Amino acid sequence: MNDPLSLIFLPTLECNAECEYCFENKNTKKIHHAQLQIIFQKILQYMDETNIQTLHVHWQGGEIMMLPPSWYLQAYDIIQNLAIKKQKNIFHYCQTNLLGYNQEWKNVFHTMFHNSIGTSIDFPNVHRKTKHGNTEDYDRILQQNIQRAQQDNIQIGAIAVPNTATLQKTAQEFYDHFVHFHHLSNFQINTPFPGGEANKNKTILSIEQLIQFYQNLYTIWLQQGIENNIQILPFQPWHHYFKTGTLENSCVWQENCAKEFFCIDPQGNIAQCDCWVTSYPEFHYGNIFTDQSLQEILDTSKIRIQFLQRPENIIQNEDCIDCAYLGLCHGGCPIRTYTVYNRLDKKDPYCLLYKTIFQTIQNETIENVL
Numbered sequence: 001m002n003d004p005l006s007l008i009f010l011p012t013l014e015c016n017a018e019c020e021y022c023f024e025n026k027n028t029k030k031i032h033h034a035q036l037q038i039i040f041q042k043i044l045q046y047m048d049e050t051n052i053q054t055l056h057v058h059w060q061g062g063e064i065m066m067l068p069p070s071w072y073l074q075a076y077d078i079i080q081n082l083a084i085k086k087q088k089n090i091f092h093y094c095q096t097n098l099l100g101y102n103q104e105w106k107n108v109f110h111t112m113f114h115n116s117i118g119t120s121i122d123f124p125n126v127h128r129k130t131k132h133g134n135t136e137d138y139d140r141i142l143q144q145n146i147q148r149a150q151q152d153n154i155q156i157g158a159i160a161v162p163n164t165a166t167l168q169k170t171a172q173e174f175y176d177h178f179v180h181f182h183h184l185s186n187f188q189i190n191t192p193f194p195g196g197e198a199n200k201n202k203t204i205l206s207i208e209q210l211i212q213f214y215q216n217l218y219t220i221w222l223q224q225g226i227e228n229n230i231q232i233l234p235f236q237p238w239h240h241y242f243k244t245g246t247l248e249n250s251c252v253w254q255e256n257c258a259k260e261f262f263c264i265d266p267q268g269n270i271a272q273c274d275c276w277v278t279s280y281p282e283f284h285y286g287n288i289f290t291d292q293s294l295q296e297i298l299d300t301s302k303i304r305i306q307f308l309q310r311p312e313n314i315i316q317n318e319d320c321i322d323c324a325y326l327g328l329c330h331g332g333c334p335i336r337t338y339t340v341y342n343r344l345d346k347k348d349p350y351c352l353l354y355k356t357i358f359q360t361i362q363n364e365t366i367e368n369v370l
Helices: 033-049 069-086 103-111 135-151 171-181 207-228 235-244 274-279 294-300 302-317 334-341 351-369
Strands: 005-009 054-059 089-094 116-120 155-160 186-189 231-233 261-264 269-271
Touching: 005 033, 033 054, 033 069, 033 294, 069 089, 069 103, 089 116, 116 135, 135 155, 155 171, 171 207, 207 231, 207 235, 207 351, 231 235, 235 351, 261 274, 269 274, 274 334
Parallel strands: 005 054, 005 261, 054 089, 116 155, 155 186, 186 231
Antiparallel strands: 261 269
């Protein structure tokens, strides 16, 4: 049996927010249930052909709540019935801004997502705005709906992306915002993807400032979080790796994300992930509706072959082969690389940050063992 397959699924690209750094090319297309059936029939056929038993579906947007709760309950029934017939396992996850949360979503989150969802929180928020609104409205509605969802026994994890204003705050303020203000026990820090209006020049944050911020936050997590079951990614999996030698990583740190992940947008376009399918149409693999089969698309796409060959090309073009942490980062995230350098065969622009944090965590675990 082959490793699980992961689909990043965008049923709509409509959104109820206007975030300045959004990289998506918005449109009003939505997936209809008849189209949904075709998509998952083809995916399950591919899983049969390649001896894959399990599919992880990550529902994203746009904003998923631009479709009504009833749409998701019907979609869930369609997908589960197809999976049962094929004797396959399908697990669902979602990422939402939570601006549209109300009691009608409680049943969807319970039935489809097992009372566990993801959202995104910036601290401080300088880029996320409500439609025709401002950052203050966004923060107020988000805080209100996080509290409502938590009262409905929904577990919330968050993606946190530092910005220039973040680096003017202390790591303790950042930690307190997530753990004590929003009462979250699980959040993930992503390095900024330089897309959208806020990054017209495709610049990245100061590596030196990010290193200091990450190191301070890691120390705070060790002192205040780890014993209280606070999970901060990527610190926790890296800390566990240097202690035990076993690793579970997110898509950014996969040996080759093209082997496991693919994305489908509302028009049926297929690409590596949501960043590619919505931002770079020249990197589409094909189309689930117009091409004959998913296997044909994935096996013959010249674009996908470029992604599959990326780790080898990076080793040939960069100094990664001499790096002690190549087996952890594998050259980093291709979308960050391409957006900054306009090519795939370069290592992640945040390489020095990652390398320094790897070394910091490794040194700390060694000191504790000794």
